Amino acid sequence: MTDYWTSVLLDTERYHGNPILAHLQHSEIKREHFDLWLGLWRETAEEFCAPPAAAEFVRKAEDIGNSLKLNLYEKPNFRQSEYDPYLSSRLFTTQPDDQPGVAKPDINPAPASEIHPRIYSYVFGAYAWMLFSLWMALRSDGGAVFMIAISSFFLAMYAGVPYLLSALGRRYSGANAPKRNDFGTFLDKDISTFTGTITGREALIQITIIPILLALGMSAIALIISHARA
Structure with a gap:
């Protein structure tokens, strides 16, 4: 408890x-117990802490209590207006796959680290298109082509190294490797992030929107340069 509250x-x-799993281990904990706990917490904080500190203790406790009630007793794929990071994705990753005597929620949001690889390929493709657009517009300039080649090399390293590491991990993990969901399933899946829970479709938009807009802008610039040189 000290580790948690600090x-x-x-x-x-x-x-x-x-915290979700810790509460699931005690089936005797009911929804009404949270209200009793919050009342005792508020009385204790006001008795032993200065008013500003007590108010912060109570605010945090109420946020966490509401989050726990939503996770434990209501639909788990809820949307929180204020999301507590200590009930977020990095805590779900510690839950074991199979623990005797412990009920598991029907749905747990996937951590943000489980973004589908196709999204990263979209981002890589957008940046590759930017470099291609530059090459098309400046291919007659030897110095510009050299700089584009260097940028392309770094882009390939940036995307290639994680891909190779992922491929090696899948190869040597063998049967223990997690099954990857298809892209359609990912788009409808909930993704737990530090600031809240979003769908895979929302994650796709947030991650790819800037690279795609930059690629479109670079294409427009390349067309203008090509037209001006013609």
Whole structure:
């Protein structure tokens, strides 16, 4: 508990558990117990802490209590207006796949690290298109082509190294490798991020919108340069 609350209030990052799983291990905990706990917490904080500190303790406790109630007793794919990072994706990753005697929620949002690789290929393609547009517009300039070649090399390294590491991981993990969902399933899946829960479709838009707009802008610039040189 000390590790948890110092992490919540002081950002010590000492807590590495999963509050959802911890509560699921005790089936006797009911929804009404959270209201009783919050009342006792408020009385204790006001008795032992200065008013500003007590108010912060109570605010955090109410946010966490509401989040726990939503996760434990209502639909798990909810949308929170204020999302507590200590109930977010990095806590879901510690939950074991199979633990006897512990019920598991029907749906847990996937951590943001499980973004479908096709999204990254879209981003890579957008930046590759930017370089291609530049090459088409400036291919008669030897110095510009040389700089584009260097940029292309770094782009290939930037995208290629993670791809090779992922491929090696899948090769050597064998049967223990997690099954990858198809892209359509990913788009409808909930993704848990530091600031809240979003769908895979929303993640796709947020990640690819800037590279795609930059690629379109670079294409327009390349067309203008080509037209001016013609």
